[in-house]
């Protein structure tokens with residue numbers, strides 16, 4: 616493979632990343648040429664190692680390099696915070712006083728995309744309720760997030776678990792840049808019973 620092909624391939628790889636168009640991908644590729652060889656090797660190695668080593672926690676579904684994540688391993692709490700994706704945990708952990716256990720659904724219920732309750736990790740949540748006093752549902756306040764939250768609330772309430780929802784219309788996850796720590800902390804503090 617000649618140099619041009621390598622560059623084209625690298626540009627193609629960068630353009631796979633969110634928010635990176637052709638122009639930016641080209642800029643990144645040319646920047647790689649200017650980096651030290653060690654840095655480029657570290658970059659390549661980190662990409663592969665991350666993909667190979669990171670798996671999902673057997674209990675909560677968070678990212679981890681072990682079978683059980685650090686939060687499940689070390690934290691004592693009787694509150695489970697339910698989120699759509701692992702990256703939402705990072706967001707909530709930044710809020711003040713966050714000391715919850717988590718449960719990652721790995722998706723939301725979406726009739727439009729033909730995704731039902733059995734396609735996301737709801738069953739796994741039901742098996743974790745022993746000793747839990749409250750479940751905070753922190754899915755995004757979009758249609759799918761609300762449908763999912765209502766579905767879970769209906770399932771849990773008859774089981775005697777308090778179910779709450781974030782107070783304000785905060786987008787976590789991909790829209791986290793709009794939800795600063797203070798706002799997220801407030802939304803958690805002011806959570807409402809469903």
Ligand SMILES: [Zn+2]
Pocket residue numbers: 672673674675676677683684685686687688
């Ligand atoms: Zn875990």
